[in-house]
Amino acid sequence: MNSEDRDGPPVAGHGRRISRSVAIAMAALLTVFGLVACGGGNKNKGQQAGNVSKASGKELVKLLGYTNKDLKALQGKTINLGAILALSGPESAHGTSMRRGLELAKKDIQAAGGPTLNINYQDHKSADPQAGAMAARTLGESGHAVTLTSYEFVFGAQLPAFKRYKMLAIDPGGGTGGLFNGQDFAWGFRGIEPDDALKGGWHYIKQTHPNVKRVGQIIWDLGDAFVNALTKKTGDALKANGMQLVGTVRSKIGTTDYSDAISKLRGMNVDAVHLNMAGLDLAYFTKQWKQAGLKQPVLGNEFLPEMQPIAGKSFEGYLYAVDYWQPQDDPNPLSKLFQKHFKESYGKAPTSFYEANFYEAGLAIWELARRIAESGGDLSSGPAWQKALEQDPTFKSVYGSDPNKVGIIKLDPKTHSPVVRPDGVWEIHNGKPVQVASFNVGGGGFKVLKKAASS
Incomplete structure (x- = not known):
């Protein structure tokens, strides 16, 4: 089955071990906001990325500073990556944007001579806590060592699964939300709003x-x-x-x-x-x-x-x-490359900061995999992924206003949330x-x- 087609099945519930009064309130906030702001769900049309050229891949390698040794470390390898997004329901427009960014990262990494990202998409049904928890368990039971997720780990509902299966989870959509700072195997990849x-x-x-x-x-x-x-x-x-x-x-x-x-x-x-x-x-x-x-x-x-x-x-x-991304405010070299490749792949300019967030998160997955491979680690081990992140929680970013310098995002090893963003x-x-x-x-x-x- 193609990775782009691996959407999760309907799912059932799971309890949460968090501050329920706050988390439930936050889940209610997102649900109602979605119903008001986004209207009905869509079928995730337009998330399939077209191929980018090998020349574009070489541009990416240069910006990331990778050597031939770095590329060979993962040559011919496949990274099994989970992605738990809003694929249905009132927030699915945001899920579509996230998926577009991640799919572009996958194509860019391939064009650059990197590993293949085999992405297993799971649906949390627009921040439904039961669906989110089951999606995380589904990935854990299938042996995934790493996943991207969204909506603050579906407002904490996924945290027990991440810990149980020792599966590294990175959230570029909602971050830790502050409420979930420092949770084992759960890392935010954007600022805490507000x-x-x-x-x-x-x-x-x-x-x-x-x-x-x-x-x-x-x-x-x-x-x-x-x-x-x-x-x-x-x-x-x-x-x-x-x-x-x-x-x-x-x-x-x-x-x-x-x-x-x-x-x-x-x-x-x-x-x-x-x-x-x-x-x-x-x-x-x-x-x-x-x-x-x-x-x-x-x-x-x-x-x-x-x-x-x-x-x-x-x-x-x-x-x-x-923390808000739009092309004119973030002219750093990686941002410009992202915009160029997005248009090359989708035939239009990026319109959402979610596209940017999940693109750079996809590149971070490549970077973590490179570190694991070069150190002789196990790509099927969640603890190995988290160790690679803890040892150096700094990654290249499309955010940043210096036109001559690639942006960075740096996470705090204690809070698991950005300290540079x-x-x-x-x-x-x-x-x-x-x-x-x-x-x-x-x-x-x-x-x-x-x-x-x-x-």
Whole structure:
């Protein structure tokens, strides 16, 4: 059976050994967001990558710095790789994007003279915890030593299987989420949203809106554990920037009428608002905030094209802070090569940061396999894969703004989450995201790139 066709069967459930109140709340968050933002599922059309040329493969080898010895270490070998994605359900559009990036990495590695990636795709049915747990067990029982996954290890539901089968799992879609830092065999491959960008995001507000001192927040009401944890992190980030969180308004997922919340924020006399929610709710709030004649800056955690039709012109000036990839913001050599090969393979430009994330994760799999092979290790051993990662948790990345230097992502051996990863702030300008600040995860190396139009 071809690896591209190996989608997992319908699956049954498995219990979770995590903080259930928080994890269930987060799963509910994603499920509802998906239903609102993404509509019905698709059939994963368009994820098949066309071949790239041998010349393109040589370009990749050069950028990765591989020698003939490196290539020979895995020559003729096959890497059995799992990939647990949203292949069905309301989030399947994101699963399709992830798959496109990974399939391109597979084709690029082949063109470069590297190993064959035999990818066993499994479906977690848009973050369904039972499906996610069973998909992980299916891979473990079939002897897979390594897998990519998504949605913060399906909000922790997969962690018992990764530990039981000693199978290395890397999540380039959701990372560790913070809640699952340091879990054995489970590693994040992107920043924690919103935690890693809170300090830098509000530092940008401090720099461009120096009169902001009092901040109110709207937060999804997913229970006290979720609200209290994220409220503390937000408050700490504000305090670090000389601001104060003066009040919190809880909101139900899927709210479309924010008149009561806006009235409460008015009563707090806020200078700015933080939106600790996601999806279309961000667009509905921002539109009504502007329609109420309020001009205080609003900082959110993300942007999706689906938001634009709802907010319309009211979205002008909306700010969001996160690790976000788009071609014009990441002109480093590996990013340019990724864009070139994507167009060569798919006949169009990449449109999603998920495509970029899973492409670079595919290259990281090649790098780990190379290390194992050159050290005489066992490619069928999950502990060998994790050891190779722990010994050097640094990988080449398509993220990075230096046009003369390949970007990097570096993971923390203790938290299993990035300590080197470009983050930033973006502003919606003429309906498009424009990067206005850059910083590393956690807020270090902060730099204003452009002053917000609303300042």
